[in-house]
Amino acid sequence: MxxxxxxxxxxxxxxxxxxxxxxxxxxxxxxxxxxxxxxxxxxxxxxxxxxxxxxxxxxxxxxxxxxxxxxxxxxxxxxxxxxxxxxxxxxxxxxxxxxxxxxxxxxxxxxxxxxxxxxxxxxxxxxxxxxxxxxxxxxxxxxxxxxxxxxxxxxxxxxxxxxxxxxxxxxxxxxxxxxxxxxxxxxxxxxxxxxxxxxxxxxxxxxxxxxxxxxxxxxxxxxxxxxxxxxxxxxxxxxxxxxxxxxxxxxxxxxxxxxxxxxxxxxxxxxxxxxxxDGEGATKFVTLAVSGAQSRAEALDVAFTVAHSPLVKTALYASDANWGRILAAVGRAPVTDFDVNRIVIDLGDVRLVEHGGRAASYTEAAGSSVMAKEEITIAINLGRGEAEATVWTSDLSHDYVSINADYRS
Amino acid sequence: MxxxxxxxxxxxxxxxxxxxxxxxxxxxxxxxxxxxxxxxxxxxxxxxxxxxxxxxxxxxxxxxxxxxxxxxxxxxxxxxxxxxxxxxxxxxxxxxxxxxxxxxxxxxxxxxxxxxxxxxxxxxxxxxxxxxxxxxxxxxxxxxxxxxxxxxxxxxxxxxxxxxxxxxxxxxxxxxxxxxxxxxxxxxxxxxxxxxxxxxxxxxxxxxxxxxxxxxxxxxxxxxxxxxxxxxxxxxxxxxxxxxxxxxxxxxxxxxxxxxxxxxxxxxxxxxxxxxxDGEGATKFVTLAVSGAQSRAEALDVAFTVAHSPLVKTALYASDANWGRILAAVGRAPVTDFDVNRIVIDLGDVRLVEHGGRAASYTEAAGSSVMAKEEITIAINLGRGEAEATVWTSDLSHDYVSINADYRS
CATH class of the missing domain: 3.60.70.12 (L-amino peptidase D-ALA esterase/amidase)
Known part of the structure; x- marks a missing residue:
C-alpha cells in the first residue's frame, strides 16, 4: 500500500x-x-x-x-x-x-x-x-x-x-x-x-x-x-x-x-x-506539528512519542478519532513539569483538547471527518515556549505486520 | 489470543x-x-x-x-x-x-x-x-x-x-x-x-x-x-x-x-x-534478559529498545529467527560508547551474535527451532559492566492491529 x-x-x-x-x-x-x-x-x-x-x-x-x-x-x-x-x-x-x-x-x-x-x-x-x-x-x-x-x-x-x-x-x-x-x-x-x-x-x-x-x-x-x-x-x-x-x-x-x-x-x-x-503498509500520511515547546529537542520528543505510539497508529489506520490515545501519548512524552491545562491539540481544523480534557466544541462527527482523510495533520501546542518541530509518519496497518512477518520468507 | x-x-x-x-x-x-x-x-x-x-x-x-x-x-x-x-x-x-x-x-x-x-x-x-x-x-x-x-x-x-x-x-x-x-x-x-x-x-x-x-x-x-x-x-x-x-x-x-x-x-x-x-494479540511470551551493563538504567534502556521494536516484534510473531533485527535494535539503544565487538546475544540456548556479527556456530535451523516456541528468552550481554535487568514483552500480531483498530467501534 x-x-x-x-x-x-x-x-x-x-x-x-x-x-x-x-x-x-x-x-x-x-x-x-x-x-x-x-x-x-x-x-x-x-x-x-x-x-x-x-x-x-x-x-x-x-x-x-x-x-x-x-x-x-x-x-x-x-x-x-x-x-x-x-x-x-x-x-x-x-x-x-x-x-x-x-x-x-x-x-x-x-x-x-x-x-x-x-x-x-x-x-x-x-x-x-x-x-x-x-x-x-x-x-x-x-x-x-x-x-x-x-x-x-x-x-x-x-x-x-x-x-x-x-x-x-x-x-x-x-x-x-x-x-x-x-x-x-x-x-x-x-x-x-x-x-x-x-x-x-x-x-x-x-x-x-x-x-x-x-x-x-x-x-x-x-x-x-x-x-x-x-x-x-x-x-x-x-x-x-x-x-x-x-x-x-x-x-x-x-x-x-x-x-x-x-x-x-x-x-x-x-x-x-x-x-x-510509501511506508510499509501505509494508508495514511500524518504530519505531527508540535509548537509552543521550550526547545526543538522537546518538540521533537513529543512529536516522536505520538508518532511511535502503536495505539495512535492503529487508531489512524482505523480512521478512528480516538483522541484519547493522542492525549495519552502526549502525556507520557519525556517532558518535565508538563502543565496539561496549557496543552492544545488540533486534528486538522478540529480542536480536540484544551483545558486538560476534550474541547467543549468537539464533536465525534467533526473528528471522524478529519480522520477519514488520507492526509492528516495533528497540531500540538504545548503552551510553554517558542520552539517547534514537524515530524511525518504513517499508520500501523495489517499490511505492516504482514510485510514484516513475511519479509524473509 | x-x-x-x-x-x-x-x-x-x-x-x-x-x-x-x-x-x-x-x-x-x-x-x-x-x-x-x-x-x-x-x-x-x-x-x-x-x-x-x-x-x-x-x-x-x-x-x-x-x-x-x-x-x-x-x-x-x-x-x-x-x-x-x-x-x-x-x-x-x-x-x-x-x-x-x-x-x-x-x-x-x-x-x-x-x-x-x-x-x-x-x-x-x-x-x-x-x-x-x-x-x-x-x-x-x-x-x-x-x-x-x-x-x-x-x-x-x-x-x-x-x-x-x-x-x-x-x-x-x-x-x-x-x-x-x-x-x-x-x-x-x-x-x-x-x-x-x-x-x-x-x-x-x-x-x-x-x-x-x-x-x-x-x-x-x-x-x-x-x-x-x-x-x-x-x-x-x-x-x-x-x-x-x-x-x-x-x-x-x-x-x-x-x-x-x-x-x-x-x-x-x-x-x-x-x-x-494476555497482551493484546499476543502469541509469544518473550523474556529480555540484559546483563553486563554499566547500570540498571542502561540495561533497561537496551531491553526496552528491543522490546519496543516493531520489527523484532513482527519477527517474533512470524517465528522468524531474523536476528539481524535484534542486533539492529540493540545497536540503536541510547547507550554511549557502545563497543559492538563485546556484545553477545543468545536466543534461548543458541548463540546469535558475537564479535560484532553473526556467531560462527549459528545455524538457521537452530535459531528457527527456538523461535518456533511460545516462550522465548533473548539474552543480551553488553560486556561492559555488572548491572542487569529483565523485561517481559509480547509479539506484534495481526490481532494486535485488529483489536486496536476496532476497539471503540
Whole structure:
C-alpha cells in the first residue's frame, strides 16, 4: 500500500554525472539491484550516516574512503549501491567484502579503491554474494547514462520493500545560470533515521566548497530525513549523500546560500515525505506539528512519542478519532513539569483538547471527518515556549505486520 | 489470543477483606464492571500511580484521598473500581464525577468520602456514566464476600480487552503463623507502565507499618510491573495498590522483611507476567534478559529498545529467527560508547551474535527451532559492566492491529 500518487519526476541532466544499473541477481533474478553513480573529478561530496552502533560494513568503509579522499585532497568518484543484502552484522568478513566490491569497480575504471563509496540495503546478517555482485559491476558501468531514465532506473535499483521509485528535482537560478538539484531515495520500513534515511543520493550542478556542503547537508537532513518515522527502528545502513559537481555556478554569497539551501531543503523534504507515503503498509500520511515547546529537542520528543505510539497508529489506520490515545501519548512524552491545562491539540481544523480534557466544541462527527482523510495533520501546542518541530509518519496497518512477518520468507 | 494456560488460583480468605461486584452497564450490559474491595480499619494502604502527565481524574482523586487519610491518621477503607470508562481526559467534570462516586459509596457505608479510593479503566475521554455507576454501588456492596469466588469475580470485573481474569496468591509462614498475599490485576494493551500496571490490587493479612509498606510496594513494582511492555504506551490510569490488613503477624525483623519481600515479589511478578501472556494479540511470551551493563538504567534502556521494536516484534510473531533485527535494535539503544565487538546475544540456548556479527556456530535451523516456541528468552550481554535487568514483552500480531483498530467501534 502507499498513500497518494507520486510519479517519478523528470530529472534534468547533470554535466559529469552518469548512472548505470544492472540486474546482478543479488537476492532475486530479473530486478535492478546494482547501481553505479559516477561523479566528476571537480565534485565535492558530503555524507551523513546512521548512528546505529551496529553500523553496516559499507557504512564503515564509505566513511573511511571519504576520509582517505579528503586527506589526499581528492573527491570520491563513484557511489556503488546494491539492494537485496545489507552487509550488516557480518563482522570482519563484511568489511572485506565491502572493500573488495570497491576494488573491483575502481580497477575497471582506473581510480583508487578509496574513490569508490559502497552502500548496501536489504536483509541484515547474510554474507554479500560477492561473485554475483562483482559480475554485475561491468554491466552497470556499461549502462552509464546521464538521462532522466537512468535516474529513474537508479531509483528502482536501490529499492527494498518500497513499492515505487522515489525521485525529486528542483531547478533554481543563481547568478543568471540554472542550478539543478536531483535526488533519489529509498526506504519503507526500519525507518527512524538518526542521521539520514536508509539511502538518499542527491547531486547538484552547483559549485559548493566542502565545508559549506557538509553544513548544508546536515541542516537539511535534520529537518527532513531526521524528522520521519515509520516504525521507530533506526537502520544499520542509513546514509544520505550529497554531491556538488562543481560544473555550475558557485554558491558563496549569503543570499545565494540561503536560496540554494531552501531549494535543497525542498528536495530533501520531498524525498523524506515520499518514504513516509510509501511506508510499509501505509494508508495514511500524518504530519505531527508540535509548537509552543521550550526547545526543538522537546518538540521533537513529543512529536516522536505520538508518532511511535502503536495505539495512535492503529487508531489512524482505523480512521478512528480516538483522541484519547493522542492525549495519552502526549502525556507520557519525556517532558518535565508538563502543565496539561496549557496543552492544545488540533486534528486538522478540529480542536480536540484544551483545558486538560476534550474541547467543549468537539464533536465525534467533526473528528471522524478529519480522520477519514488520507492526509492528516495533528497540531500540538504545548503552551510553554517558542520552539517547534514537524515530524511525518504513517499508520500501523495489517499490511505492516504482514510485510514484516513475511519479509524473509 | 493469549500465551499458555493460566487458571485463576484459589485465593485464601483474608480476615476483614470483602469483595463485591455488580453489573452496572457502564459500557456493555450483562458484564461485571463495578468492583468494591473493603479493607479493615486496621489496614495500612500504599499505592503507586502512572507518571503520565494527562493522568486520569480517579488517579488525582485517589492520591488526594490517600493524602487526606494519612494527614488524619486514618486508613482508606474502600477501593472502588469500574471498567468500561477510564474517566481520563475529562477535565474538571471528570474530577467532580470521581469525587461523587466516592461520596455515594461513603454515604452508603458510613465512612468519610476520602476513605474511598476510585479507580477507572476503559475508553479515554468520555464522561463517566454517573447514574449507572452510582446505581451499581449498592448491589456491589450487597454482594460483598471474602471467598475465593469473590476474588475471581473482582478479577473479572476490572478487565477491559483482557481475555481472562488474572490472580496470584502466595502463603508463607512468619513467626509460626500463616501470612497470605492475594493479588488481582488487569491490563492487555496500552501497557508500558511507568509506575504500575494499568490496575493491580494486592492485599496481605500481615501487619506492615506504613513506611515499610510504601518501600516494599515501590521495590517490588520496579522489578515487575515496571519491567513489562506490550506496546510502549503508558496509560493515563495505571495504579497498583497494596494493603496490609494488620490482622496477621507483624513484619519487622530484617529476616521476616526479606522473606515477605520475596513472597510479595513473587505475587507482583506473576501478576505482571500474566498481563504479558494476555497482551493484546499476543502469541509469544518473550523474556529480555540484559546483563553486563554499566547500570540498571542502561540495561533497561537496551531491553526496552528491543522490546519496543516493531520489527523484532513482527519477527517474533512470524517465528522468524531474523536476528539481524535484534542486533539492529540493540545497536540503536541510547547507550554511549557502545563497543559492538563485546556484545553477545543468545536466543534461548543458541548463540546469535558475537564479535560484532553473526556467531560462527549459528545455524538457521537452530535459531528457527527456538523461535518456533511460545516462550522465548533473548539474552543480551553488553560486556561492559555488572548491572542487569529483565523485561517481559509480547509479539506484534495481526490481532494486535485488529483489536486496536476496532476497539471503540
Amino acid at each position: 502507499a498513500v497518494g500518487q507520486v510519479p517519478f519526476p523528470d530529472m534534468p541532466m547533470l554535466d559529469g554525472v552518469r548512472l548505470g544499473t544492472a540486474m546482478a541477481g543479488i537476492k532475486k533474478p530479473s530486478r535492478r539491484d546494482l547501481v553505479v553513480i559516477e561523479l566528476p573529478e571537480s565534485a565535492t561530496v558530503s555524507g551523513v550516516f546512521t548512528r546505529n552502533a551496529f553500523c553496516a560494513a559499507p557504512v564503515s568503509v564509505a566513511k573511511a574512503h571519504m576520509a582517505a579522499c579528503r586527506a589526499e585532497g581528492r573527491s570520491p568518484r563513484y557511489w556503488l549501491i546494491n539492494t537485496g543484502n545489507a552487509n550488516a552484522g557480518t563482522g570482519e568478513a563484511g568489511l572485506v567484502d565491502a572493500r573488495e566490491s570497491c576494488r573491483v569497480l575502481a580497477e575497471a575504471v582506473g581510480v583508487e579503491a578509496s574513490s569508490v563509496l559502497p552502500f548496501s540495503t536489504g536483509v541484515i546478517g547474510e554474507p554479500l554474494p560477492m561473485a554475483r555482485l562483482s559480475a554485475g559491476i561491468s554491466p552497470a558501468l556499461d549502462a552509464r547514462e546521464a538521462t532522466s531514465q537512468a535516474w529513474q532506473q537508479a531509483g528502482e535499483g536501490i529499492l527494498t520493500t518500497d513499492t515505487r521509485a522515489k525521485g525529486a528535482s528542483v531547478t533554481l537560478e543563481i547568478g543568471g545560470e540554472q542550478v539543478v538539484i536531483n535526488g533519489i531515495t529509498k526506504g519503507s520500513g526500519m525507518i527512524k533515521p538518526n542521521m539520514a534515511t536508509m539511502l538518499g543520493f542527491v547531486v547538484t550542478s552547483a559549485t559548493v566548497e566542502q565545508a559549506l556542503l557538509d553544513q548544508l547537508l546536515r541542516e537539511t537532513v535534520d529537518a527532513s530525513f531526521n524528522c520521519i518515522t515509520v516504525d521507530s527502528d533506526t537502520s544499520t545502513n542509513d546514509a544520505c549523500m550529497l554531491a556538488a559537481t562543481g560544473r555550475g555556478p558557485r554558491i558563496e554569497s549569503e543570499a545565494d546560500i540561503a536560496r540554494f539551501r531552501d531549494a535543497l531543503q525542498d528536495v530533501m523534504t520531498a524525498l523524506a515525505q515520499m518514504i513516509i507515503r | 493469549a500465551v499458555g494456560q493460566v487458571p485463576f488460583p484459589d485465593m485464601p480468605m483474608l480476615d476483614g477483606v470483602r469483595l463485591g461486584t455488580a453489573m452496572a452497564g457502564i459500557k456493555k450490559p450483562s458484564r461485571r464492571d463495578l468492583v468494591v474491595i473493603e479493607l479493615p480499619e486496621s489496614a495500612t494502604v500504599s499505592g503507586v500511580f502512572t507518571r503520565n502527565a494527562f493522568c486520569a481524574a480517579p488517579v488525582s482523586v485517589a492520591k488526594a484521598h490517600m493524602a487526606a487519610c494519612r494527614a488524619e491518621g486514618r486508613s482508606p477503607r474502600y477501593w472502588l473500581i469500574n471498567t468500561g470508562n477510564a474517566n481520563a481526559g475529562t477535565g474538571e467534570a471528570g474530577l467532580v464525577d470521581a469525587r461523587e462516586s466516592c461520596r455515594v459509596l461513603a454515604e452508603a457505608v458510613g465512612v468519610e468520602a476520602s476513605s474511598v479510593l476510585p479507580f477507572s479503566t476503559g475508553v479515554i475521554g468520555e464522561p463517566l456514566p454517573m447514574a449507572r455507576l452510582s446505581a451499581g454501588i449498592s448491589p456491589a456492596l450487597d454482594a460483598r464476600e471474602a471467598t475465593s469466588q469473590a476474588w475471581q469475580q473482582a478479577g473479572e470485573g476490572i478487565l477491559t480487552t483482557d481475555t481472562r481474569a488474572k490472580g496470584a496468591s502466595v502463603t508463607l509462614e512468619i513467626g509460626g503463623e500463616q501470612v497470605v498475599i492475594n493479588g488481582i490485576t488487569k491490563g492487555s494493551g496500552m501497557i508500558k507502565p511507568n509506575m504500575a500496571t494499568m490496575l493491580g490490587f494486592v492485599v496481605t493479612s500481615a501487619t506492615v507499618e506504613q513506611a515499610l509498606l510504601d518501600q516494599l510496594l515501590r521495590e517490588t513494582v520496579d522489578a515487575s510491573f515496571n519491567c513489562i511492555t506490550v506496546d510502549s504506551d503508558t496509560s493515563t490510569n495505571d495504579a497498583c495498590m497494596l494493603a496490609a490488613t494488620g490482622r496477621g503477624p507483624r513484619i519487622e525483623s530484617e529476616a521476616d522483611i526479606a522473606r515477605f519481600r520475596d513472597a510479595l515479589q513473587d505475587v507482583m511478578t506473576a501478576l505482571a507476567q500474566m498481563i504479558i501472556r
